[in-house]
Amino acid sequence: MDRCYFCHGKVTAKRIEHLHRWGEALLLVKGLPAEVCEECKEVYLPPASLHVLDDLMARRETLTEFVQIPVYSLP
Numbered sequence: 001m002d003r004c005y006f007c008h009g010k011v012t013a014k015r016i017e018h019l020h021r022w023g024e025a026l027l028l029v030k031g032l033p034a035e036v037c038e039e040c041k042e043v044y045l046p047p048a049s050l051h052v053l054d055d056l057m058a059r060r061e062t063l064t065e066f067v068q069i070p071v072y073s074l075p
């Protein structure tokens with residue numbers, strides 16, 4: 001892909017931090033190859049990266065770190 005589907009901006013290959021949601025589970029992946037629109041910052045994950053995410057969800061024992069995130073529950 002070289003043009004953004006939404007704004008037709010230029011899309012370039014980058015490594016991103018991706019917060020992946022899988023049901024109740026969240027997984028933060030750093031250095032995931034993706035294509036990012038330079039205009040609207042839309043992120044496109046290539047099939048290879050989606051495969052990596054599936055793979056990581058399947059073997060979570062290879063986690064490298066845990067981070068804490070703040071959670072607010074609104075009334």
Ligand SMILES: [Zn+2]
Nearest residue numbers: 004007037040
């Ligand atoms: Zn765009």
